[in-house]
Amino acid sequence: MTTVLFGSLLLFFLLNVPIAVSIGLASLAAILWSGSIPPVILVQKMFTAADSFPLMAVPFFILAGSLMEFGGISRRLVNFANSIVGRFSGGLAFVAIIASLFFGAISGAAAACVAAIGTILIPAMVRRGYDVPYATAVQATAGTLGVMIPPSIPMIIYGVMTGVSIGALFLGGILPGILVGVSLMAVAWFIARKKGYKGDEKASGATIWATFKDAILALLMPVIILGGIYGGVFTPTEAAVVAVVYGFAVGFLVYRELRLSKLKDILVTTAVSTAMIMFIIAASSVFSWIITAQKIPQAVASAMLAISSNPVVILTLINLLLLFIGTFMETVASIIILVPVLLPVVTQLGVDPLHFGIVLVVNLAIGMVTPPLGVCLFVGCSISGISLEAISKAVWPFILVMIVDVLLLTYIPWITTVLPKLAGIY
Numbered sequence: 413m414t415t416v417l418f419g420s421l422l423l424f425f426l427l428n429v430p431i432a433v434s435i436g437l438a439s440l441a442a443i444l445w446s447g448s449i450p451p452v453i454l455v456q457k458m459f460t461a462a463d464s465f466p467l468m469a470v471p472f473f474i475l476a477g478s479l480m481e482f483g484g485i486s487r488r489l490v491n492f493a494n495s496i497v498g499r500f501s502g503g504l505a506f507v508a509i510i511a512s513l514f515f516g517a518i519s520g521a522a523a524a525c526v527a528a529i530g531t532i533l534i535p536a537m538v539r540r541g542y543d544v545p546y547a548t549a550v551q552a553t554a555g556t557l558g559v560m561i562p563p564s565i566p567m568i569i570y571g572v573m574t575g576v577s578i579g580a581l582f583l584g585g586i587l588p589g590i591l592v593g594v595s596l597m598a599v600a601w602f603i604a605r606k607k608g609y610k611g612d613e614k615a616s617g618a619t620i621w622a623t624f625k626d627a628i629l630a631l632l633m634p635v636i637i638l639g640g641i642y643g644g645v646f647t648p649t650e651a652a653v654v655a656v657v658y659g660f661a662v663g664f665l666v667y668r669e670l671r672l673s674k675l676k677d678i679l680v681t682t683a684v685s686t687a688m689i690m691f692i693i694a695a696s697s698v699f700s701w702i703i704t705a706q707k708i709p710q711a712v713a714s715a716m717l718a719i720s721s722n723p724v725v726i727l728t729l730i731n732l733l734l735l736f737i738g739t740f741m742e743t744v745a746s747i748i749i750l751v752p753v754l755l756p757v758v759t760q761l762g763v764d765p766l767h768f769g770i771v772l773v774v775n776l777a778i779g780m781v782t783p784p785l786g787v788c789l790f791v792g793c794s795i796s797g798i799s800l801e802a803i804s805k806a807v808w809p810f811i812l813v814m815i816v817d818v819l820l821l822t823y824i825p826w827i828t829t830v831l832p833k834l835a836g837i838y
Contacts, residue, residue, distance in 0.1 A: 413442050413445055413446050413702070413706060414442075414706050414708065416441055416442045416445040417438055417439070417441070417442035417699070417702055417703075417706075418438075420437065420438040420441040420442070421434055421435065421438035421699075424437055424438060425740070431692065431741065431742050431745055432688070432691040432692040432695045432696075432745070433695070435692070435695040435696055435698075435699045435745060435749075436454070436458075436694075436695035436698065436699075438699065439454060439695065439698040439699045439702055440454055442702055443702070453698075454698055457694075457697055457698045457701050458694035458695065458697065458698055459694070460697070461693055461694045461696075461697030461698075462690050462693060462694045464572055465649060466568060466571065466572045466578065466647075466648065466649055467568070467569070467572060467690070467693070468649050468652070469563070469565075469568050469648050469649040469651070469652040470565050470568065470569075470652075470686060470689055470690070471682060471683075471685075471686040472649070472652030472653050472655065472656050473519060473520040473521070473563055473565060473652045473655060474519070474520075474521060474524065474565075474682050474685050474686060475656050475659075475678070475679075475682040476518060476519065476652065476655035476656045476658075476659045477515070477518055477519025477520070477521060477524040477525075477528065478524070478678045478681055478682055479656065479659035479660055479663055479670065479678060480515070480518050480519065480528065480630070480633075480659050480663070481524070481527070481528040482663065482669070482670055482674050482677075482678055483659060483660075483662060483663020483664070483667055483669055483670040484663060484667040484669035484670075485515075485518070485629075485630040485633075485659070485662065485663065485667075486511070486515055486528040486529055486532060487532055488623075488626050488627040488630050488667075489511045489514045489515060489529075489627055489630050489631075490507060490511045490529065490532050490533060491623045491626065491627065492620075492623040492624055492626070492627040492631075493506070493507040493510040493511045493514070494507045494612070494615075494623075495615040495619050495620045495623040495624075496510075496615070496620060497510060498612040498615065499612055499613065499614040499615065500601065501601060501604045501605050501609060501610060502600050502601050502603070502604020502605070502609045503612055504533060504536060504537045504540060504542065504547075505537070505542075505546075505547075505550045505597075505600035505601075505604060505609075506597055506600065506601070507533060508529060508530075508533045508537075508550050508551045508554045509550070509554040509557070509593050509596050509597050509600065510593070510597075511529045511533070511554075512525050512526075512529050512551075512554035512555055512557045512558065512593075513557050513561055513589065513590075513593050514630070514631065514634070515528055515529055515558065516557045516558035516559070516560070516561040516564075516589070517561045517562065517563070517633075517634035517637075517638075518630075518633055518634060518637075518655065518659075519558055520558060520559065520562075520563040520564050520565045520568075521558050521559065521565055521685075522555045522556050522557075522558040522559045522777065522780050522787070522788050523555065523558075523780075523787050523788060523791050524558065524685075525554070525555040525557065525558035526551055526552055526554075526555030526558075526788050526791040526792055526795075527791055527795070529551060529554070529555070530548075530551040530552075530555070530791065530792055530795045531795055533547075533551060534547050534548055534551055534792070534795050534796050535795075537550075538796070540609070541609065542609055543607065543806070544796050544797075544798050544802075545798055545802045545803050545805065545806035546603065546607070546806050547796065548792040548793065548795070548796040548798060548803050548806070549781075549792070549803055549806035549807040549810060550596075550600055550810070551792055551795075552780075552781050552786070552788040552789050552791070552792035552803065552807060553596055553781050553788070553807060553810040553811070553814070554593075554596060555780070555781075555788045555791070555792075556592075556777040556778070556780050556781060556788060556814075557589055557592060557593055559743070559773060559777050559780075560585050560588055560589035560592060560773065560774055560777060561585060561586065561589035562581075562582030562583065562585050562586065562634075562638060563582060563637060563638075563648065563651070563652070563655075564581070564582065564585055564773060565689070565744075566743050566744065566747055566773045566776065566777075567581040567582060567585060567769065567770075567773055568581075568648065569693065569744055569747055569748065570747055570751065570769045570772065570773065571769070573747070573748065573751050573752075574751065574755060574765055574769065576765050576766050576769055577766075577832075577837060577838060578648045579641050579642060579648065579832075579837055580766055580832040580837050580838040581766065581769055581770065582638065582641065582648070583638075583642065583831045583832045583835055583837065583838075584766055584767075584769075584770050584828045584829060584831060584832050584838075585770055585773070585828075586831055587827050587828070587830070587831060588770055588774055588817070588821050588827060588828060591817055591820070591821070591827065592774065592814060592817050595813045595814070595816070595817050596810055596813065596814075598813070599809050599810055599813050600810075603809065629662045629666060629667075630662070633655065633658055633659070633662075636654065636658065637651045637654065637655055638651075640654065642835060642837065689744055692742060692744045692745045692748075693744060693748060695745075696744070696745045696748035696749050697748060699748075699749055700748050700749055700751075700752050703749070703752060703753060704752050708753060709752055709753045709754075709755075709756045709757075710756070712753050712754075712757065713756050713757040713760060716729065716757050717757070717760065717761075721761070723758075723761040723762065723763060724823065726757065726758070726761055727758070727761075727763070727771075727822050727823070728822075730754055730757070730758070731771075731775060731818060731819070731822060733754075734746075734750070734772065734775040734776060734779075735775065735778060735779070735782075735815070737750065737776075737779070738775065738776045738777075738778055738779020738780075738782055738785075739779055739782045739783070739784065739785060739786075740784065740785050741779070741785070742785070742787070743773075743776045743777070743779065743780065746776050746779070747772065747773075747776065750772075751772070754768075754772075755768065763825075764825060764829060766828065766829060766832065766838060767825040767828045767829055770821065770828040771818065771821050771822050771828070774814075774817070774818055774821060775818050777814075778811060778814050778815065778818065781807055781810070781811060781814075782811060783800060783804045784800075789803050789804070789807065
């Protein structure tokens with residue numbers, strides 16, 4: 413049964429079948445091959461996986477991000493960031509990264525972050541003389557911050573699967589997100605200096621203050637969302653609804669850039685994105701159930717622990733596996749399939765599930781900018797009009813520094829756990 417499961421999955425991948433369909437068909441093939449499991453279990457497991465209150469946060473955060481994009485929020489974030497760091501060499505690259513940090517604290521999704529900020533900044537960088545592949549690579553890698561900084565959709569899914577507090581995961585992702593953001597800025601600055609990219613003139617205090625006032629409502633949104641969660645005012649799912657209401661009110665009533673004529677496109681985009689994610693979750697849950705029923709997690713744990721009982725060695729092997737998986741499998745599917753397999757291994761070694769969850773998400777985020785699957789690369793290429801081959805050459809310096817960041821997070825758990833513990837929620 414296990415051979416049929418993985419063999420058919422590989423076959424469907426080679427045939428270029430969409431990933432959710434490949435996982436679902438591979439699960440069905442394994443069920444039919446077993447002869448003892450009724451096929452109706454496939455539908456039951458898919459329905460049960462999608463029938464989750466915490467997962468309701470996913471469509472609402474996606475919708476909130478779309479409202480922010482069309483409501484003028486992303487442009488104001490860009491203007492504010494540019495007034496602060498635009499004067500440095502490669503300043504617009506800094507703006508892309510900082511604006512993505514802020515937008516990630518609203519949307520929780522990487523591709524949405526690249527689209528919202530990239531449509532503004534990639535053309536702006538090109539007009540200032542930046543190489544198109546460099547500008548696109550900066551924005552694509554900056555977009556991955558959207559799943560590291562809370563609220564993060566992959567963290568929500570990990571929390572639902574494992575029972576780890578979603579609020580603790582959100583808080584634990586702040587320092588890793590900042591670490592990766594600063595690292596990306598360092599690489600961007602080094603390349604900008606080498607290529608001779610100049611910054612803007614230094615903004616005056618009055619300009620900084622003006623852009624801050626213009627962006628204050630956008631900057632307050634993450635504060636309201638996270639403050640409400642950690643203050644016990646509402647759950648992460650309820651926070652997502654608050655984000656939608658806030659985004660609509662600010663875009664429609666305050667900034668007045670959100671038009672009713674745009675709502676149809678926003679809702680359709682949200683529905684399509686949600687359907688894709690939920691389909692992957694549902695199909696992957698069946699795949700994960702079969703893996704668990706076949707006791708594959710125990711076999712993997714025994715095999716890994718037979719290699720070594722040293723947590724450093726095992727975590728290094730897991731990181732290598734995650735980096736490999738991320739190159740060809742979507743993040744949500746990877747989490748649902750791999751967590752039941754890998755979590756028993758790390759818990760036997762005494763690794764904190766909260767720490768492992770953050771490392772898992774950050775590691776798989778690298779897959780979003782790693783060819784051939786990297787979704788952020790495709791979004792960036794659609795904006796700039798360059799080929800995947802062109803951006804693949806420009807993105808490697810950023811990928812390498814992100815790998816270094818993952819290793820730091822892996823071997824220094826304090827980075828991921830200090831804030832949740834200080835806040836007393838973990």
